[in-house]
Amino acid sequence: SQELEQSPQSLIVQEGKNLTINCTSSKTLYGLYWYKQKYGEGLIFLMMLQKGGEEKSHEKITAKLDEKKQQSSLHITASQPSHAGIYLCGADIDYSGAGSYQLTFGKGTKLSVIP
Amino acid sequence: SQTIHQWPATLVQPVGSPLSLECTVEGTSNPNLYWYRQAAGRGLQLLFYSIGIDQISSEVPQNLSASRPQDRQFILSSKKLLLSDSGFYLCAWSGGQINQPQHFGDGTRLSIL
Numbered sequence: 001s002q003e004l005e006q007s008p009q010s011l012i013v014q015e016g017k018n019l020t021i022n023c024t025s026s027k028t029l030y031g032l033y034w035y036k037q038k039y040g041e042g043l044i045f046l047m048m049l050q051k052g053g054e055e056k057s058h059e060k061i062t063a064k065l066d067e068k069k070q071q072s073s074l075h076i077t078a079s080q081p082s083h084a085g086i087y088l089c090g091a092d093i094d095y096s097g098a099g100s101y102q103l104t105f106g107k108g109t110k111l112s113v114i115p
Numbered sequence: 116s117q118t119i120h121q122w123p124a125t126l127v128q129p130v131g132s133p134l135s136l137e138c139t140v141e142g143t144s145n146p147n148l149y150w151y152r153q154a155a156g157r158g159l160q161l162l163f164y165s166i167g168i169d170q171i172s173s174e175v176p177q178n179l180s181a182s183r184p185q186d187r188q189f190i191l192s193s194k195k196l197l198l199s200d201s202g203f204y205l206c207a208w209s210g211g212q213i214n215q216p217q218h219f220g221d222g223t224r225l226s227i228l
Contacts, residue, residue, distance in 0.1 A: 031214040042121075042205055042219035050214055088159070092214060101213050107158035 003027055004091055006106035014114050018077050021109045023089030025070040030101055031092040032072045034063050037108070038085045046074075076111075084113045117142035121206045121220030129228050134179075134193040136223050138206030141187065146208040148189040149217060150181055153203040165189060166211070201227045 005024045013019050023032070031050050035043040047056045052067025060077045076083055086108040092101040121138045128134060140146050150162040163181035165171045171181050178197050182190045189206060203224055207217040 033216050035219075040203070040222070040224065042221045043207075045216045045218055048214070048216050090217075102161070103217060105159040 003093055003104050004089060004106040006087075006089055006109050008109060009107070010110040010112075012112045012114065013079050015080060016078055018075065019079055019111070020076075021074040021087050021089075021111075023072045023074070023091075023106055025091055025093065027070070027093050029065070029067065029070050029072075029091045030094060032063075032065050033090040033103075034061075034072070034074055035088045035090065036085050037088060043088060079111075079113045081113045081115055084111055086110050117208070117218065119206065119208055119218060119220045121223060123223060124221065125224045125226075127226045127228060128196050130198055131195050134191070134196050134200070134225070136191040136204055136206075136225075138189045138191075138220055139187055140208045143187070143208070143210075145186060145211065147211060148183060149207040149209075150189065150191050151205040151207065153205060153222075159205070163191070196227050198227050201225055 003026050007022050011019060033048050034046040036046055037043045047058055047063055049063055049065035055064045062075045063072060065072045074087060088105050088108045090103050090105045093104050094101050118141045148165045151159045152162055153159050161174045163171055163173055165183045168183050168186055171183060178200060179191060179193050203222050205222045206220040209215045209217040
């Protein structure tokens, strides 16, 4: 089973449009991370959310954490070709319930931005 | 500032040959270190993680092994590569506490022929 589900799996938008990517956990979240990856490269850390209701921004990218829904959303405003890539969410999940956390990743959302 | 170096960037190896991928971290001490494999459509799979020298945990049974001979050096090895070992391998580091992000190297694209 996949503990972190990302949606959509892929997204094609026109330059200048806004978009949202969601990440939903089937288990309790203790920390949520967003990364961006370009094909064939490593993951670039974007931001981390820890508390319910927390919202952070990095340039035109904003992420929110809804602790009750165990969900995070990543919103890009006025998308640009430089935003294209794969966005991955990761979360610290306590599988055993004993306080031992493991960082788990979603499968990613592939974003294409058409000029 | 901290940096992570991973090499080689690409590698083509025949089936049955040995493997050694190296990862080093600079600018921090006693980091947690990780090896991941990323396959198309399957996301990131954690292979090994280490909280200190010679302290390595394996997450999945496989044809690979990891070693940490020095505090900031993490090595992924295999004695005999299989076709199924092909993939994109990523090394990462993090601080020792919970809720600290992992920072990734540039990855190694491994192709087995």
